[in-house]
Amino acid sequence: MPRVFRCNLHMHTCLSPCAELDMYPEALVREALACSLDIIAISDHNASENVRYVQSAARDTPLVIIPGMEVATREEVHVLALFEGLDELASLQEFVYGRLQGVNDEDAFGCQAIVNEQGEVEGFNEHLLIGATDIPLNDVVDTVHSLGGLAIASHIDRPAFGIIGQLGFVPDDIPFDALEISWGLGIARARQRYPELGRFPFITSSDAHYLKDIGKACTRMYLESPSFAEIRLALASRDGRYILE
Amino acid sequence: MMTLETIAEKLSLKCKCCWENLNREVTGGYAGDLLSDVMANSEGGDIWVTRQVHQNIVAVAALKEHAGIIIVQGATPEQDTIDKAQKEGIPILISALPEFEVVGRIHRLLYPEQG
Numbered sequence: 001m002p003r004v005f006r007c008n009l010h011m012h013t014c015l016s017p018c019a020e021l022d023m024y025p026e027a028l029v030r031e032a033l034a035c036s037l038d039i040i041a042i043s044d045h046n047a048s049e050n051v052r053y054v055q056s057a058a059r060d061t062p063l064v065i066i067p068g069m070e071v072a073t074r075e076e077v078h079v080l081a082l083f084e085g086l087d088e089l090a091s092l093q094e095f096v097y098g099r100l101q102g103v104n105d106e107d108a109f110g111c112q113a114i115v116n117e118q119g120e121v122e123g124f125n126e127h128l129l130i131g132a133t134d135i136p137l138n139d140v141v142d143t144v145h146s147l148g149g150l151a152i153a154s155h156i157d158r159p160a161f162g163i164i165g166q167l168g169f170v171p172d173d174i175p176f177d178a179l180e181i182s183w184g185l186g187i188a189r190a191r192q193r194y195p196e197l198g199r200f201p202f203i204t205s206s207d208a209h210y211l212k213d214i215g216k217a218c219t220r221m222y223l224e225s226p227s228f229a230e231i232r233l234a235l236a237s238r239d240g241r242y243i244l245e
Numbered sequence: 246m247m248t249l250e251t252i253a254e255k256l257s258l259k260c261k262c263c264w265e266n267l268n269r270e271v272t273g274g275y276a277g278d279l280l281s282d283v284m285a286n287s288e289g290g291d292i293w294v295t296r297q298v299h300q301n302i303v304a305v306a307a308l309k310e311h312a313g314i315i316i317v318q319g320a321t322p323e324q325d326t327i328d329k330a331q332k333e334g335i336p337i338l339i340s341a342l343p344e345f346e347v348v349g350r351i352h353r354l355l356y357p358e359q360g
Contacts, residue, residue, distance in 0.1 A: 075299045136323060137299065159281070167301040168280030 004244060005226050006218045008032070009041040009066065010080055010154065010180060010205035013050040017110035017130050019209040024115040025050060025057040027211060033063055035215030039226045041066035041082050045129045046100055048093050049114045049122075052086055056117035064226040070154060071096060072132035073140050078154035078161040080180065081144040084228040088147040095143060099135045102128030137167075141174055150177040150232060155207060157185045157193070170197060178203050178235050183217030187245050201235045201243055220244040247271045247355055249313045249336055252292060256350055258315060258338035261322065262331045269336070271312045274355060276348045280305050287311065294347050300326040307333040315351075317344040 012019040013028060032040050040063065042051045048069045055065045067089040068082040083089045103126055104112055112125040135143075144151040156179045159165045163179075170179070178201040181190040187202045203219040222242050223230040233241035250267040253260060260267065272290030277283045278297045287293060289310035295302060298320050306314050313336035316322055322330075322337060330337045340347050352359075 075297060159279075165279055165281045166297075167299055168284050168305050169301065171299075171301055 002222060002224045002240070004220050005038040005223050006036055007039040007041075007203075007221050007231065008035075008037050008205050008208075008214065008218045009039070009068070009082060009152070009203060009231075010043050010070070011040060011208040011214060012044050012070075013042060013054065014111075014113045014115055015044040015047050015050045015125060015129075016209065017045070017104060017106075017112050019044075019110075020211070021111065021113060022211050023209070024113070024119055025054040025117050026119055028054060028214065029057045029061060029063055031211045031214045033061055035218075037063065037215070037218055039064045039066060039231070040214075041068040041080070043068040043070040043080050043082075045070050046072060046096050046131070046133065047112070047125055047127065047129050048089050049125060051089065053114075053116045053122075055086075059117075066228055066231070069093065069096070071135070071140050072161070073137040074132060074134045075137050075166050076132045076161055077137050077163045077166045079137070079140050079144075080152040080154050081140070081149050082152070082228070082231075083147065083149040088149055091147050092143060092149070096133055096135070097127060099133040100127055100129075100131060101134075102131050104128050104130070137163075137171075138174060141176065145175070150235065152176060152178045152180050152203065154180050155182045156180065156197075157182050157190060170200075176200060177232075180205055180207075182207065186217075187219075191245070201237070202245065203235075203243065249292065249338070252315075252351060252354060253338055255354060256315075256340055256342070256347065258340050261337040261339060262327050263313075263334055263336040266313070266334055266336050269312045271355070274348065274351050275311075276344060284309065292351060294344055294351070296320060296344060298322040298326060300329050302326065303329040303333055303335055303337075306330075306335045311335065313338060315340055315347060317342060317347050
């Protein structure tokens with residue numbers, strides 16, 4: 001039965017140095033369900049080790065987990081990459097790690113914990129995840145597309161790491177599948193603020209780094225079922241699927 | 246009158262395009278890597294010093310009528326950035342020095358009376 005699904009396609013786990021340790025898979029799933037979310041995407045900074053554990057934690061629940069990553073491009077623009085499966089995500093991960101310099105300093109930036117569905121620490125990610133890759137924005141978007149994924153410009157209205165803040169405006173030649181608006185602004189006001197971006201679908205997400213923020217925003221999508229393929233249709237406004245603005 | 250050519254010579258900059266426009270006058274300067282900030286606060290005639298290499302820098306420099314762009318830290322602009330600059334007639338100059346050094350030297354050239 002087609003219906004409206006509540007989607008939050010951008011949130012972090014305790015793997016991101018700037019997220020709280022309480023964002024471990026099981027707690028995150030519990031909170032997402034408490035906030036009546038149907039679909040969430042896991043998108044840690046330049047990393048993805050916790051995605052499969054969040055999927056495991058959600059296995060016996062109605063919550064659907066979309067594999068993702070938030071990539072920092074050479075321009076220091078943040079881009080959400082979402083995929084159908086873990087294999088495509090792993091391919092992007094390999095590309096990202098090959099182009100990401102530096103080692104994390106826990107005291108300076110925070111801890112990067114890999115935590116399984118039981119809440120046990122599997123290890124710590126050593127990469128400097130707070131840093132930026134040296135991959136040009138266009139190449140990130142092209143790579144995500146070549147892997148069958150969706151590329152969404154993160155929080156375009158935010159002064160830090162949003163595409164407009166970094167690059168002044170959204171370049172014409174980048175085929176983003178959608179633009180993300182911060183929950184503080186919301187889609188309706190973003191439509192007024194950015195009339196020139198009318199050709200793009202807008203989504204809004206919580207970009208939660210803390211458990212308490214998970215329910216702050218979601219994008220309502222009219223879908224046949226809660227899946228990656230259906231989200232793709234909704235972003236393209238095809239086959240009767242769409243985003244409710 | 247301070248020209249791009251003089252600045253390029255004094256700072257040993259490498260010119261990537263639009264040599265024919267190096268005789269342009271530089272009336273001020275702006276440093277920044279956030280293009281939204283540069284759009285809001287820089288002025289026409291400025292020499293813009295940045296570490297950003299994306300092709301949007303050319304659009305911003307053209308819009309603000311900058312004299313030219315200096316890319317610092319030896320960073321290499323993407324080819325589409327150079328192509329676009331060529332089309333817009335915006336000289337792109339490269340310095341191996343960090344942004345702070347480049348700005349300091351240009352400031353001394355532009356405002357010698359301030360020491």
